[in-house]
Amino acid sequence: SYELTQPPSVSVSPGQTARITCSGDKLDDKYVSWYLQRPGQAPVLLISQDNKRHSGIPDRFSGSSSGNTATLTISDTQAQDEADFYCQTRDGGVIFGGGTKLTVL
Amino acid sequence: VQLQESGPGLVKPSQTLSLTCNVSGDSLTSGGYYWSWIRQPPGKGLEWMGYISYSGKTDYVPSLKRRLFISLDPSKNQFSLTLTSVTPADTAVYYCARQYLNGDTTMFEHWGQGTLVTVSS
Numbered sequence: 001s002y003e004l005t006q007p008p009s010v011s012v013s014p015g016q017t018a019r020i021t022c023s024g025d026k027l028d029d030k031y032v033s034w035y036l037q038r039p040g041q042a043p044v045l046l047i048s049q050d051n052k053r054h055s056g057i058p059d060r061f062s063g064s065s066s067g068n069t070a071t072l073t074i075s076d077t078q079a080q081d082e083a084d085f086y087c088q089t090r091d092g093g094v095i096f097g098g099g100t101k102l103t104v105l
Numbered sequence: 106v107q108l109q110e111s112g113p114g115l116v117k118p119s120q121t122l123s124l125t126c127n128v129s130g131d132s133l134t135s136g137g138y139y140w141s142w143i144r145q146p147p148g149k150g151l152e153w154m155g156y157i158s159y160s161g162k163t164d165y166v167p168s169l170k171r172r173l174f175i176s177l178d179p180s181k182n183q184f185s186l187t188l189t190s191v192t193p194a195d196t197a198v199y200y201c202a203r204q205y206l207n208g209d210t211t212m213f214e215h216w217g218q219g220t221l222v223t224v225s226s
Contacts, residue, residue: 001167031210033211033213035151035213042218042219043151043200045212048212049210054214088211088212090209090210090211093166093167094153094204096152096153097150098150
C-alpha cells in the first residue's frame with residue numbers, strides 16, 4: 001500500500017523559514033494537499049494540488065513538489081504557526097502522512 | 106458549510122459504534138462532493154475511513170471494509186457511520202468532512218469539530 005513519510009518534528013526560530021517534507025514513491029505524479037492542526041482542533045486545509053493556497057490562507061504558506069518529495073514552506077514563521085502538519089494524497093483511497101510537529105523556538 | 110458529529114462517547118468492546126454527521130449550508134445530494142469519515146487515535150495521525158457520494162456510492166479503506174458502513178439520509182441532510190465489532194484500537198476522535206474529489210485531486214475543505222469515542226468495558 002502507498003505510504004507518505006514526514007519527519008516527526010521540525011524546529012524553527014520566529015521569523016525564519018520552515019520547510020516540512022512529505023515523501024512517497026513518484027509523488028510528483030500525484031497531487032498533494034497540506035493541513036494544519038492545532039491541539040484539540042480539527043485540521044484546516046492549507047494547500048491543495050501541490051501549490052494552491054486555500055481561501056483565506058496567508059501567502060506565508062506555500063507548497064511545491066518534485067520527484068518523490070512534496071514540501072510545505074512557511075515563511076516568516078510565527079508563534080501561532082506551532083502545530084501539527086499533515087500531507088495527503090490519493091492512491092485509490094486517501095492517504096495521509098504521519099504528521100510533523102512544528103515547534104517555533 | 107458546517108458539519109457536526111454526534112453520537113455516544115463510550116462504546117463497549119465487540120459492540121457497534123454509530124455516529125451521525127449533520128450538515129448545514131450545503132445539500133448532501135447537490136452533487137460534486139463526497140462525505141467522508143476520518144479518525145485520529147489519541148496522540149496519533151489521521152486515518153481516512155471512507156466516503157459516501159451524493160448518489161450513495163461508497164468507498165472504504167481496505168482495513169475497515171468488513172466492519173464499516175456509511176449511509177446517507179437526504180431528508181435530514183445527515184450521513185452516518187456504523188463500525189461493528191469495535192476494539193480498544195478503535196478509540197479515536199472521529200471527524201466527518203466534506204471531500205472534493207475530481208480525477209487525481211482530492212481534498213477536505215470542511216471538517217466537523219470531531220467527537221471522541223472511547224472503546225472500553
